[in-house]
Amino acid sequence: MFEKTLSDLVKGLRSNKRREAEYVSKCIAEIKEELQSKDKSHNVKANAVVKLAYLQMLGYDMQWASFHIVEVMSSPGFAQKRLGYLGASVSFNDETEVVLLCTNMFKKDFQDASPFVVGLAINCLANICTTDLARDLVADVVQLMNSNRAYVRKKAVLVMYKIFLKFPDALRPSFPKLKEKLEDRDTSTVSCAVNVICELARKNPQNYLALAPIFFKLLTHTANNWMLIKIVKLLGALCPLEPRLGKKLVEPLTNLINTTPAKSLLYEAIHTVSVGMTPHLEIVQLSMDKLKDFVEDEDQNLKYLGLLAMGNFMKVHPRIVAEHKTMILKCLNDEDITIRHRALDLVSGMVTKKNLQDIVRILMEHVENSEGSFRHDLVDKIIEVSSANGYAAVTNFEWYITTLCKLARVPGVCNGLNLKHQLMDVIIRVRAVREFGVAAMVDILRDIDMLSQCSRDPSSAEVMYAAAWLVGEFSDLLEDSKRAGVMDSLLSKRVMCLPEHVQSVYLHSALKIYVSASKGYSPTANLLEDDTVSNHTVDLLSQA
Template sequence: MSSQTRNEVKARLRPFGIVFEKSLSDLVKGIRSHKDPESQAKFLQEAIQECRKEVRSSDMDLKTMAVLKLAYLEMYGFDMSWANFHVLEVMSSSKFQQKRVGYLAAIQALKNDNDVLMLTTNLLKKDLNSSKSVDVGVALSGISSIVTTPLASDITDDVIKMLNHSKPYIRKKAILTMFKIFLKYPEALRTHLPRLFDKLNDEDQSVVTATITVICELSKKTPKVLINLAPQLYDLLNTSNNNWMSIRLLKLFSSLTSVEPRLKNKLLKPVLELMSTSKASSLIYECVNCLVTGNMIDENDYEVANLCLEELVEFFKEKDQNLKYVGLLAFFKIGKINPEFISSYSEHILEYLVDDDLTIREKALAIVDGIVNDENLFQIVKLLMIQLVPPQENENDSNIEDHGDLSSYLPQNKNTPVVLTDQYKTNIILKILEISSRDNYSNIPTFEWYIAVLTDLIDLSIVNNLITGYEIGEQIRDIAIRVPSIRGQIVSTTIKIITNENIVLKLPQVLKECIWVAGEYSSFIKNGDDLIYKILSFENKLIQLDSEILSIYIPAIMKIFNNYVNKDSNYWDNDKAEIILKITKKIILFFEKLSISRHFEIQERSVEFLEFLKLIIDAINEHDSNAIEPPLLLTVALPSFFNSWELKPISLGSQKRIPIPGDLDLDTVINPDVWEELIDQESEDESIIEEFEEGLYEDQGGYELDDHETYIGGNGNGNGIERSPSEENERRKNERLERLKDDPYYLSNDSHSQILSPKSRNELISPTPRSLTPTLIEIDDGVLNGHKSSSLINKSDKKLKKKKKNVVILSDEVIGGVDQPNSDPDSDRSKPIKPTTTKKRKNVLKIDSSNLDNFDFDSPPEPEKDEGLLEVEKLRKKLESNSITNQSLDSKPNDEVIVIRKKKDKKKKKPKTDENGNPIEKKKKKKRTTTSTEGTSEQVEPVEPVVNPTDEY
């Protein structure tokens, strides 16, 4: 049976339900039956091949079914762009069922194919002007999904006509389609936006709702244009019974109040009435959101804020987690206006800090600032820290201190603990630091408790593999500066931190501030020699630290050394001299390794102190052995480096407020002779570099190589290796780097911290310090026996008191006026510590309205130009540029210059006549022969010279 006969038989049998081709349901059943990935992939490939054959059929029913199956397979990731023209054929069908399938496939396949979309313009115009409303409706739905800028400019007028269609179904679709057209073609707003506003008076409620929806979306980008609609929209808000329309109107008014503040007084009363009378949770939330985002609640509007919060509390009583989340979201917005608004609702926020839903926990954590005060800070911090304890430690009650009032907030089901992300754990630590340090630590009950909290946070950061060392270290440093009475305990805490090998390995970021505190306030340390030996016992681990951290270790060790040798500046004997010599030589060995660091800051600091320490050794050796006083280099010179001024907290922006001295001159050269020498040296260096570059590729031939030539190396015997200039450059560069890699004075661009292994040298001493207990370092305030966990987690410790102690906390010193918190963005305390948030992903489903961002209604519309005229204008400009270029070139005598001039309108002149009245014939000019560059001769018409260069071409 031939293929033509087979098709005829199928066509006759199809009306009776006998179909030999697979339908969409058969395809779905086949996919579900092939559960094995390999067999399913094979089945899908076979289905694709069948569809390729079916779409080429002349039978429109068969072609439609093939397109429908391709649209389904496109959702599996198969590309169907190859069938775009077949989709157009199905779209142009006169049968609605087939046309609907075509538009469905077009929505999925024609979004990015501009060439095919150009062919759909006439088809869309035809369907929009069809007498069948179903054809118009499916065309409008397709346009809203596949519209592009050229397509929008062509069909805007046809869509606008549908705004007056007799059926509300079509009018509603046309309004929504116009929004998509506005996004792609903003110029349509100038002429067609009033037509859209007229639909607010439509007799059908669904059409009005669709109009308000479009206006609401436009208000997010162009609210100024919609201010004149405020009275009409206000009437709709008071008369509407449709919750969806009311929600849209509230969103619309929240945008309008940003450009028209006078709307606040008019809208406040009806919005509050709507919030109190409505039973729909979505509408209540939108009323609260309108009041907040529309700036209708001031910092002192306690009454309005309480009305909103009372409505939101009802959300917390529902079992729906979505209502709880949006309630917390509104709480967060109100709390940002004034934290005191939500202070009386602390029980709800504390309850959600341990909710089973992690998103609710995160939102509760974000608004916990508003309920913190000096009475509940202790409980809130404890509740947050309990969440950081690993689950295996949280299973037994014996491992956790009695939670007291907080026991009700702990999760009851311990078998299925909530899995917390690292980001959430980091946010918990940052939130603890933020609420504790707020208002210059005014909420801290006792600083002994807070120091224990910081110590536990370090341990919890290590257990949870969190990188929060920088923030915790900054808190330790700030407390040490601001609270003088607690410095002894702070120093003892920092000593436990910097001598803990586990912290050095797993949380080195906290060492930067801790070693600084230990050095700055080293006067609280009695046996500084033991501390130095303990620090240097991690020598191999320290040199691997980040350069910024390691550079702080150098002056800190010297400060500890200074306070140790000057503890008793009037006492001196041979034993003390021997101990100081040993510790000095130990420090010298460490600094010598740092002096060849590739980081300039480490190298400079270590070299400076290294030379001074060598002078100390010489001074001790030369000092009289019978002397009762130490050398002056130890008692006078060394302390003068560090004991000039006491560090105090400075207000933000103080440095900018220091006036510049009037006699300060930064332009005059201090030493002209040295300046001239530097200039001469610089010019000499430049000349050397130029000579080197000129002779870089010169060989025995004595000429420079072109880019396409090769460099022949070797001894001139012709046996060299052929290299291009770039290869020769690379070879010379590698040789230079190889030659300089062991040079300690050469600074490479390597950004990684790297200490070169020092050359073999004889050790100055064999470091055998006197009896040293690594876990026993004496402090003026007592003796610290190892690292001790705080009472927040260890049950054996005593319960901390919640009573607040009165201590002196230094405030920032203000220089030159009132403190300006945001005047110095580079300062450490210029910004409060806030939990970090993950970067938001771009929402693929979000409508792109970027074309409306810079749209200006006040500017005149751009005139539309015909494509033919545009091509003529481009050609004219091209000819004009060519003629100007030809005039500017230095042409040879035989060259011919072609000039295009605009013909001038000349009046017809009477022909010249002779004395007898007979017309005089003009003499024809002879054509001259020119020779082209190819050597051929050709005759050209002579061209008159251009008289006026300003003529238009």
């Protein structure tokens, strides 16, 4: 009888793309026949299982063949057993009932004389481990950690992590044995133990603080970059829990930062400094110098990581980061928007009373040259840095109001609501700048281009809302020569393009100005006698 091989199956699928379902159904029927084979060597069944594994990876459910896969897993021949374990790894899950039948088979294969058979069983357990399997096999795996073959020891160490996830009660009794592997004579086994403990420590670093001396020894004696990365990560998680550890790490990490050519290891060392060693200024300054090289590198990934790490230092040492202000602001011109956003995030921590206006000027230039969401983020950032801590960095509020008005006039800026709140907040709060602010709002109300912009961008209407409300609220600050023009602007037919809630504020403000101008005069207010006021304005006020 001729059976199709996996290669035949793949070729058939490629040549039957338009009727794949029909072809797969035919193949499954053939596979079912093969699984009934009486061949004692299990060659036919193994061939069927490998085809099932491929179909499983294509999305076809093969749970119906689980028992046959277990049969192939129990084959005496290594080649057939390997395919059986492959099929189980691909298709078994927590709901597979026959998994319970595998317990004794795992125990048997764990005792096999061939390390490769033991390795197959360990690999499969890592893929299909359930709570029951973890509970029943943890003792056997712990025994394998004592194997005289490093190939088996390192696999046993790694699978312990999966066992801990499925059966947490196994962690406490088996941890001493795992700890021993940190001092194993085989480097790869030590690396595996470090990896497992690092993953465990991500959830609760406090439990592994007692291992700090061992990891410190490994840090100073190993040359394996992969292991060093894991060790540095773990020590970085432990530093905030034990301040004395940070002091101890200054010398080895300084040497590491100065000597390693591996960018990945260098970044992890710097990250550890940023999260747990910030009180040590010398290594912080060294780290910032290295991050400067990252940001100036042509590799966009390194540039991004450099800015990201600077953000960690910004929380504690903003002045040290601010020393690189020019370089960071230069990143706002980068083609990669993610890098531009990272640079923009750093701006907040660099602002002082002395440099606020310079930084805002640079950001304003980018607002005019940018587009889309980044332009909106720039506007929000200008407002954020200026209004931070109750406008602590603003020394000239006339400048700030002028800046807000310039932003409001930039076409395509959709930050109207934010600008509205800022204009109202500043002019209401700061009495000394109120008259200047009202004059600026008058200019906005009379700006025909702003009205036209509102029809294209509804957000701009919120700025008009603020301008109208402020002019009405502080109408006593209006110059007499401008009252008539303001009334005309508030009651012009052009304002009909504005949203209703904005039109309502326009009308209320017009009434406030009218009442303010009428105080102390005859019922027929002088304002209405002014020839410069349009008939349309007079009609609206009369109706009101």
